[in-house]
């Protein structure tokens with residue numbers, strides 16, 4: 618008899634507070650599994666965001682730090698520079714990273730900080746009740762775009778992975794999704810590669826993960842997975858945008 | 866090659882009844898148990914014909930709440 622799947626030691630026993638079917642839980646698990654498999658739990662320091670993942674410090678079974686809204690890459694920079702032998706990651710939502718924290722993420726990449734960022738893009742501000750984010754899709758109804766997002770008024774959704782990939786200091790940039798088992802496996806592989814990049818001192822790494830917010834999207838968890846596949850992936854293409862091992 | 870056989874366990878009180886595990890099972894044995902309410906107040910997922918599990922891991926992979934453990938028997 619062999620164990621095919623059991624809860625990773627990278628997570629504490631604490632049960633997630635996330636809404637039913639919210640894929641933040643899947644993404645937490647993937648990060649924790651990678652840290653366990655790379656034997657980094659004793660060495661990793663994570664930085665939690667402001668957003669639904671604000672309590673991530675209760676869930677990851679490693680040292681954790683909280684940051685002000687959008688400032689996780691700046692806090693992670695300080696931690697990494699003070700303790701360069703530690704593995705440092707930030708876990709951020711799209712409101713956190715792509716709105717209030719745009720300067721911090723751009724300049725962390727620009728400086729080539731040797732940190733890893735997990736960017737959870739669910740196209741909305743989940744925690745505060747479903748306001749529009751810069752990543753909200755055209756036509757998507759939110760509490761602050763009740764008739765659907767309109768590009769004339771608020772621009773078109775921002776593609777963070779593509780934008781950061783133009784920055785020389787960015788070493789590994791990939792966009793993934795967790796809407797089905799195949800993509801969950803691929804997302805885990807990308808997260809592992811990002812942490813390996815940091816271990817090999819290659820500089821800034823980020824994995825964007827397309828995620829759901831069934832509660833504020835106003836859909837069932839299953840319908841939300843379908844919505845990622847049908848509406849988000851065509852606009853936010855999955856794939857690698859920068860990889861230190863593939864450069865000429 | 867003989868098909869793998871699995872034992873799948875659900876930690877019922879962790880389950881939030883989200884149904885994500887119910888559509889990924891290749892042998893279609895996971896459903897929501899409408900006759901049960903767990904500690905959290907949800908109808909939890911359960912396995913209807915456990916002997917059919919092939920230990921593929923899909924259900925545990927999509928579960929956001931670490932409800933499921935899987936063993937391979939043969």
Ligand SMILES: Cc1ncc(C[n+]2csc(CCOP(=O)(O)OP(=O)(O)O)c2C)c(N)n1
Pocket residue numbers: 667668669670686709710711712713714717737739741742743744745750830
């Ligand atoms: C300085 C500051 N401004 C605004 C807020 C309110 N606020 C809390 S979370 C949040 C957005 C969260 O959205 P996101 O980062 O996408 O995370 P999600 O909840 O969707 O995972 C905002 C605007 C705050 N806490 N601090």
Ligand code: SF4
Pocket residue numbers: 634635636639640641669739743744829830831832833
């Ligand atoms: S509000 Fe949205 S992002 Fe936050 S836990 Fe609920 S489903 Fe997840």
Ligand code: SF4
Pocket residue numbers: 871873889890891892893894895912917918919920921922923924925935
């Ligand atoms: S491990 Fe695979 S076969 Fe077994 S219950 Fe889960 S999804 Fe079904």
Ligand code: SF4
Pocket residue numbers: 638875879880881882883884885886887909910927928929930931932933
């Ligand atoms: S995916 Fe997990 S939480 Fe959701 S119904 Fe299945 S076992 Fe329960």
Ligand SMILES: [Mg+2]
Pocket residue numbers: 710711712737738739740741742743750
């Ligand atoms: Mg969000």
